Amino acid sequence: MSTPLLRSPALLLLAALLSCSACLAQSDARPDTLSASPDWLPFEKALTQARADDKVVLVDVYTPWCGWCRKMQQEVYTDAQIRAHLDSAFAATRLNIDDTQTALAYQDYELSPKELGNAFGATGTPTTVFLDAEGNYITRLPGFVDAPTFERVLAYMGSGAYRDQTLREFVDAGSTPTGAPDDGP
DSSP: OOOGGGGOHHHHHHHHHHHHHHHHHHHHTOGGGOTTSOOOBOHHHHHHHHHHHTOEEEEEEEOTTOHHHHHHHHHTTTSHHHHHHHHHHEEEEEEETTOOSOOEEETTEEEOHHHHHHHTTOOSSSEEEEEOTTSOEEEEEESOOOHHHHHHHHHHHHHTGGGTSOHHHHHHTTBOTTSSBOOOO
């Protein structure tokens, strides 16, 4: 038995358009289809590259269902200046902490991405973890960070300033994202 509302061609057309627009909106939000996202390396390869090129390892700890992780992928990691920092000073990798099956070698241990994320202190997603060129833990940055702030953090970490000064000292010194003092306008 059909209801009188479903017999109306205008209402049927409106319902079809609304369901199609909802499908299109969902398909546009897929972060894995962004062409401008970084060239994420497998975890072990990022460690090898960092050691060979004397770079900092950036580990993006995420889960596929995390909205803030997708926002970070779409709005931060696709930023041209962020990409330039990543390409020049970092070996970038990702850990899906929902993955309990994959085995990763790290400092004489074999751990799943979930176990490794826990070892790095990632209690939520997104979390950005920084390791030195030898794979030793430096620090972590929990939560979503906007592109301008993240650029400052990358400049601080990528320049090696973290060895001698706090992030606050780095920012207060007027260092620009390229590491040079900021002379102002």
